Amino acid sequence: MADDRMTAHTADAQSIAQKCAYYMYERDEASQTLGIRIQTVSPGKCIVSMEVRQDMVNGLHTCHGGVVFSLADTAFAFACNSHNEATVAGSCTIDFILPVYVGDHLTASAETISQSTRIGTYLVKVTNQTDQLVAWFRGYAVRINRPVLPQE
Amino acid sequence: MADDRMTAHTADAQSIAQKCAYYMYERDEASQTLGIRIQTVSPGKCIVSMEVRQDMVNGLHTCHGGVVFSLADTAFAFACNSHNEATVAGSCTIDFILPVYVGDHLTASAETISQSTRIGTYLVKVTNQTDQLVAWFRGYAVRINRPVLPQE
Amino acid sequence: MADDRMTAHTADAQSIAQKCAYYMYERDEASQTLGIRIQTVSPGKCIVSMEVRQDMVNGLHTCHGGVVFSLADTAFAFACNSHNEATVAGSCTIDFILPVYVGDHLTASAETISQSTRIGTYLVKVTNQTDQLVAWFRGYAVRINRPVLPQE
Amino acid sequence: MADDRMTAHTADAQSIAQKCAYYMYERDEASQTLGIRIQTVSPGKCIVSMEVRQDMVNGLHTCHGGVVFSLADTAFAFACNSHNEATVAGSCTIDFILPVYVGDHLTASAETISQSTRIGTYLVKVTNQTDQLVAWFRGYAVRINRPVLPQE
Numbered sequence: 001m002a003d004d005r006m007t008a009h010t011a012d013a014q015s016i017a018q019k020c021a022y023y024m025y026e027r028d029e030a031s032q033t034l035g036i037r038i039q040t041v042s043p044g045k046c047i048v049s050m051e052v053r054q055d056m057v058n059g060l061h062t063c064h065g066g067v068v069f070s071l072a073d074t075a076f077a078f079a080c081n082s083h084n085e086a087t088v089a090g091s092c093t094i095d096f097i098l099p100v101y102v103g104d105h106l107t108a109s110a111e112t113i114s115q116s117t118r119i120g121t122y123l124v125k126v127t128n129q130t131d132q133l134v135a136w137f138r139g140y141a142v143r144i145n146r147p148v149l150p151q152e
Numbered sequence: 153m154a155d156d157r158m159t160a161h162t163a164d165a166q167s168i169a170q171k172c173a174y175y176m177y178e179r180d181e182a183s184q185t186l187g188i189r190i191q192t193v194s195p196g197k198c199i200v201s202m203e204v205r206q207d208m209v210n211g212l213h214t215c216h217g218g219v220v221f222s223l224a225d226t227a228f229a230f231a232c233n234s235h236n237e238a239t240v241a242g243s244c245t246i247d248f249i250l251p252v253y254v255g256d257h258l259t260a261s262a263e264t265i266s267q268s269t270r271i272g273t274y275l276v277k278v279t280n281q282t283d284q285l286v287a288w289f290r291g292y293a294v295r296i297n298r299p300v301l302p303q304e
Numbered sequence: 305m306a307d308d309r310m311t312a313h314t315a316d317a318q319s320i321a322q323k324c325a326y327y328m329y330e331r332d333e334a335s336q337t338l339g340i341r342i343q344t345v346s347p348g349k350c351i352v353s354m355e356v357r358q359d360m361v362n363g364l365h366t367c368h369g370g371v372v373f374s375l376a377d378t379a380f381a382f383a384c385n386s387h388n389e390a391t392v393a394g395s396c397t398i399d400f401i402l403p404v405y406v407g408d409h410l411t412a413s414a415e416t417i418s419q420s421t422r423i424g425t426y427l428v429k430v431t432n433q434t435d436q437l438v439a440w441f442r443g444y445a446v447r448i449n450r451p452v453l454p455q456e
Numbered sequence: 457m458a459d460d461r462m463t464a465h466t467a468d469a470q471s472i473a474q475k476c477a478y479y480m481y482e483r484d485e486a487s488q489t490l491g492i493r494i495q496t497v498s499p500g501k502c503i504v505s506m507e508v509r510q511d512m513v514n515g516l517h518t519c520h521g522g523v524v525f526s527l528a529d530t531a532f533a534f535a536c537n538s539h540n541e542a543t544v545a546g547s548c549t550i551d552f553i554l555p556v557y558v559g560d561h562l563t564a565s566a567e568t569i570s571q572s573t574r575i576g577t578y579l580v581k582v583t584n585q586t587d588q589l590v591a592w593f594r595g596y597a598v599r600i601n602r603p604v605l606p607q608e
Contacts (some may be wrong), residue, residue, distance in 0.1 A: 024211025027213055028216070029208070054181060058182055073218045088212070090395075091246065093243065116553075242547075245442065292547050364480070368530075369548065370525050395549065
């Protein structure tokens with residue numbers, strides 16, 4: 001019985017996480033324009049990926065830091081909004097570890113470090129196609145007291 | 153005499169700052185794609201601006217944090233590369249203070265807080281068309297031992 | 305009349321800022337143990353100072369980063385609690401710019417960058433006795449829905 | 457043979473890590489004054505612990521953020537100096553997750569996220585006696601081109 005309820009609860013939380021991510025992704029023209037795709041989403045977690053295109057390079061001809069940040073920030077947004085509590089980024093810190101080049105395939109994997117009623121800390125690791133860590137991102141999330149999904 | 157030399161030196165530093173920024177900007181397809189324009193550049197400082205377009209919104213229908221970050225990061229990049237010492241972003245922190253909407257005109261103003269031989273801290277303030285502070289960015293810059301401009 | 309009211313209001317805010325800071329300082333055994341003294345406090349601002357003692361050095365024989373952070377964090381705490389709204393540090397970032405030595409006299413000056421109903425960003429500059437910037441601190445403050453001062 | 461060499465190499469790195477940490481700890485009067493003790497140290501990693509004393513509380517009567525930061529910063533310092541390359545903290549970010557009280561037993565566990573020739577990112581988790589995460593710290597390390605240990 002207890003197990004059944006737990007499974008039901010978990011399945012529900014998983015379903016809500018997916019609904020929230022896809023609801024947001026449909027409206028998220030910035031992420032779509034960058035070619036970001038959701039790989040997996042679950043409560044408090046999300047993995048997204050993208051290819052680095054020629055129109056994403058900066059003046060040193062490596063991938064613009066803003067593009068790497070955008071990928072990490074998108075994974076963070078879907079992770080912290082996965083409980084159907086609308087949440088905004090209060091503050092983010094990113095360390096740029098290795099340069100990223102045109103043609104690289106980047107994956108950003110977000111996980112929850114802590115989440116209270118109002119405030120959360122999330123970690124996002126950005127890796128390239130050879131699984132090297134290229135950036136390390138920490139997001140500070142603030143809930144804004146409304147659901148993500150429209151109320152029926 | 154002293155004044156003449158100082159003026160010459162200053163004029164030279166200003167000329168180098170502009171050459172570096174425009175050299176980088178020409179190659180910076182990411183910034184161009186976002187519609188970022190250089191307003192002013194001087195040694196250790198840079199102001200850039202852009203309009204928020206419909207293709208820049210996130211899943212909550214405000215401007216994607218990655219776009220605001222990209223604008224700030226571009227101002228930071230041109231400020232910390234203005235001495236013709238190629239410099240990369242080691243680490244950045246951004247606080248998102250007010251939501252940004254489609255049609256907003258954003259300005260990012262970067263200044264030098266400290267710069268040693270190798271390491272620098274920069275502050276970038278991002279404001280909207282009514283001069284409200286929408287984001288506050290701190291960039292940590294690391295020089296990589298080569299010039300920005302190609303050597304003649 | 306308008307001017308009188310504004311002055312009254314300002315005087316009141318100033319009085320509250322001082323009451324909050326001294327109320328907190330009396331209880332703040334950590335700051336007292338470090339020899340931190342309040343120089344000035346006003347709504348949203350605070351300046352504190354201290355001398356670097358031999359018992360504050362780290363393994364490289366410069367001042368321990370935790371001591372410099374503590375000074376900045378104290379200035380931040382008194383600045384963000386100056387409106388009689390109890391506020392805690394959610395997140396802080398510090399850049400260590402110059403080494404600090406035994407005998408140095410440090411001053412930390414905190415100012416408000418932004419403050420909404422709930423969330424605030426504060427900047428603290430830490431300088432030494434020759435007015436060199438030795439650290440640059442950004443604090444993210446979260447209000448916790450109770451006053452600082454005991455209610456009469 | 458290969459295994460023997462690897463073991464020798466590993467044992468050597470381990471021995472250097474311990475020598476560096478204890479050499480620094482002996483000189484680190486700030487950490488000793490706070491009652492910080494080294495639990496374990498290995499190449500790129502360090503665990504330290506301390507008890508929260510009455511003289512460590514702030515004006516809200518919880519542990520001063522600077523004390524929690526100091527503990528994390530000490531673990532970070534011993535981890536990033538464990539390769540006998542003198543390294544200083546360039547920049548640190550800390551998220552304060554749960555309040556800490558007098559009598560709490562805190563443990564800070566530092567690990568290497570990335571380390572290049574010059575620059576490194578380190579993560580430190582601070583937990584209390586019931587293994588709750590109370591703070592989450594990210595340190596950015598810059599090597600300064602000299603050994604930690606005196607040359608014989």
